[in-house]
Amino acid sequence: AQTIHQWPVAEIKAVGSPLSLGCTIKGKSSPNLYWYWQATGGTLQQLFYSITVGQVESVVQLNLSASRPKDDQFILSTEKLLLSHSGFYLCAWSSGGINAEQFFGPGTRLTVL
């Protein structure tokens, strides 16, 4: 069975500080990977997706970046956090294909002060 793990579970950071959020998928080779973000009271929106190692496509510009250093790992980061980065970050995977459903991780709650 496939499992998806996100870290950290929650983070409180200062404006201007760096951030790194991680996501690991076990039990699935070559998954499509996604990062989503939901501001408090806002809509869940897709930020990035990756079909293969080393390749990441940006969907929404939020002064964030993503990388896929390994087949099973997806990293979301920024060098300088903004207040507007606060929210809930979800990682998801799918097996690819036009009708493939996406499976979500437990999420990371980020508070920027």
Next chain:
Amino acid sequence: GDSVTQTEGPVTVSESESLIINCTYSATSIAYPNLFWYVRYPGEGLQLLLKVITAGQKGSSRGFEATYNKETTSFHLQKASVQESDSAVYYCALGPDSNNRIFFGDGTQLVVKP
């Protein structure tokens, strides 16, 4: 653009009552969108409740049903008799577009009173 609009929550119903959460969509860049209902139970991650990939078809899971209506661009979620354990946040979604993007509604919090 591509978007989803759903019933604004919270929606409060009593146990054993019927439920409908409305969802309408706009799919301007996706010729044949898939439609989804996702659910987040308290303390748990987002999970797929049901999906329908063909217009005119109905999907069902855990007593919930939704029919893909292309004429009215709707995908309403219904249940004949809700239980307290159905309390959760429900998200209607459509996709994927050419960027593999899924578009979510704002979510509807359902509160089922005993």
